[in-house]
Amino acid sequence: MLPLHRVIRFHHCRLSTAAALPRQICRPFCFLKKMSASRKPISSRSAYSSFTSQIPFGNESSAEETRQTSGGESIIEKQFQSLYEKDFPSLSVNVGFNSKGGNFKKGRKGTDSGLELEQEAVNSSELEGIANVVSLQEESRTGTESGLRLSPGTVNSSEHEGIVDVASMQEDHFPSHFGKKKVYSNYVKKSPYSNSKFNNVVGTKSSNRSEGLPKLERFNICLPRFRDIRTQEILRPGMVLLKHYISLREQIEIVRTCNSLGEGPGGFYRPGYKDGAKLRLHMMCLGMNWDPQTRKYDKRHPVDNCEPPEIPLGFCLLVQRAIKDAHCLIKKDTDMVDPEDILPSMSPNICIVNFYSVHGRLGLHQDRDESRQSLHKGLPVVSFSIGDSAEFLYGDGREVDQAKKVLLESGDVLLFGGESRMVFHGVPSIVPSSAPEPLKTNTGLRHGRLNLTFRQF
Ligand SMILES: O=C(O)CCC(=O)C(=O)O
Numbered sequence: 001m002l003p004l005h006r007v008i009r010f011h012h013c014r015l016s017t018a019a020a021l022p023r024q025i026c027r028p029f030c031f032l033k034k035m036s037a038s039r040k041p042i043s044s045r046s047a048y049s050s051f052t053s054q055i056p057f058g059n060e061s062s063a064e065e066t067r068q069t070s071g072g073e074s075i076i077e078k079q080f081q082s083l084y085e086k087d088f089p090s091l092s093v094n095v096g097f098n099s100k101g102g103n104f105k106k107g108r109k110g111t112d113s114g115l116e117l118e119q120e121a122v123n124s125s126e127l128e129g130i131a132n133v134v135s136l137q138e139e140s141r142t143g144t145e146s147g148l149r150l151s152p153g154t155v156n157s158s159e160h161e162g163i164v165d166v167a168s169m170q171e172d173h174f175p176s177h178f179g180k181k182k183v184y185s186n187y188v189k190k191s192p193y194s195n196s197k198f199n200n201v202v203g204t205k206s207s208n209r210s211e212g213l214p215k216l217e218r219f220n221i222c223l224p225r226f227r228d229i230r231t232q233e234i235l236r237p238g239m240v241l242l243k244h245y246i247s248l249r250e251q252i253e254i255v256r257t258c259n260s261l262g263e264g265p266g267g268f269y270r271p272g273y274k275d276g277a278k279l280r281l282h283m284m285c286l287g288m289n290w291d292p293q294t295r296k297y298d299k300r301h302p303v304d305n306c307e308p309p310e311i312p313l314g315f316c317l318l319v320q321r322a323i324k325d326a327h328c329l330i331k332k333d334t335d336m337v338d339p340e341d342i343l344p345s346m347s348p349n350i351c352i353v354n355f356y357s358v359h360g361r362l363g364l365h366q367d368r369d370e371s372r373q374s375l376h377k378g379l380p381v382v383s384f385s386i387g388d389s390a391e392f393l394y395g396d397g398r399e400v401d402q403a404k405k406v407l408l409e410s411g412d413v414l415l416f417g418g419e420s421r422m423v424f425h426g427v428p429s430i431v432p433s434s435a436p437e438p439l440k441t442n443t444g445l446r447h448g449r450l451n452l453t454f455r456q457f
């Protein structure tokens with residue numbers, strides 16, 4: 001039995017938001033009200049299962065409740081609701097995944113040079129653990145999926161408000177990134193979210209039947225500024241960046257779920273190395289624990305002897321979807337090659353959740369502590385970025401000046417596997433106040449960045 005130490009839990013959602021506002025205002029959305037009416041505040045341990053048990057979850061009832069409860073909500077909340085209501089249609093998908101691996105013998109992570117102490121205080125938050133009931137309704141938007149099931153569309157008078165809001169948000173928070181290689185940016189024609197049947201309607205390829213006929217000018221129902229947001233980029237073989245991939249609604253759910261899990265056993269703490277230096281971030285492990293001191297994975301947390309929470313199923317579905325979409329992109333890029341050879345599929349059983357304050361950072365390192373088999377196969381690391389943007393460095397060695405730089409913004413998904421599995425990478429800085437406003441408003445997320453990296457041991 002390991003000695004049990006007191007662990008001061010870190011909450012990445014702000015104390016001020018949580019403590020100063022009544023519960024309903026902290027959780028303004030209808031879909032949460034439904035849960036809070038029927039549940040007591042839940043423990044972190046049960047948070048994941050409620051997230052899981054609601055999947056797939058149509059948004060009809062949420063929309064209904066939105067109407068019932070919209071009276072006392074702020075304009076931002078209303079705008080966000082309209083954004084929410086006209087978000088992607090819900091699609092059904094069945095993706096099997098394996099939640100736990102076998103024996104965990106290896107440690108994780110190479111070196112880390114960002115060891116100075118962070119100034120930010122460690123607070124405890126009064127924000128209660130809340131079940132996160134809106135699951136990932138758009139589990140599969142990919143053209144590769146079958147079983148498309150549209151939910152009733154909600155086009156209402158608030159749509160315009162929503163559009164204005166989204167427009168300003170895109171301009172403010174989604175600046176174009178740098179370090180481009182090959183970018184696929186036409187949402188309708190190139191995005192694997194769009195159904196391949198509809199691609200032909202849009203006219204990616206001219207069919208034989210239209211030969212000799214006058215060329216039709218197609219009409220875009222969305223304004224130009226709203227297209228081309230979800231760009232996709234192959235940064236190097238096996239390394240794919242899906243920009244703005246995670247919807248705001250999903251981001252909100254991820255933050256809430258992480259906050260809820262992070263308050264409980266095995267939740268967020270400030271890890272340190274053997275020499276006593278602290279990492280400049282707060283960390284929580286899901287599925288398995290990674291100990292920076294031993295650099296090993298284990299079933300239990302060495303500090304409080306807790307088992308880490310399970311990875312919520314919704315997170316895993318999102319990972320699977322991102323891998324599929326990365327495959328679509330790779331296939332487009334290199335038609336003759338099986339995308340699995342470039343970026344193998346994986347079923348995550350580890351998720352390391354990092355929260356960086358605006359002073360947070362992580363030195364260049366390799367993720368090389370998963371099983372030998374996993375590394376040998378090049379099973380990818382899949383990384384979600386949420387909140388403030390981060391500069392992300394990647395390259396073949398530890399030399400910062402030789403590394404390439406890319407901006408990771410809220411909603412971005414980065415995958416690195418195959419021959420890029422052992423790429424050196426790190427986060428030299430966080431871009432202050434760059435998180436999408438509705439994300440902050442709806443979650444109370446602190447200034448800083450939440451990062452989730454999924455791996456298969
Ligand atoms: O925050 C990031 O984007 C990278 C995190 C990372 O490299 C890690 O947790 O190993």
Ligand SMILES: [Fe+2]
Nearest residue numbers: 365366367425
């Ligand atoms: Fe890493």
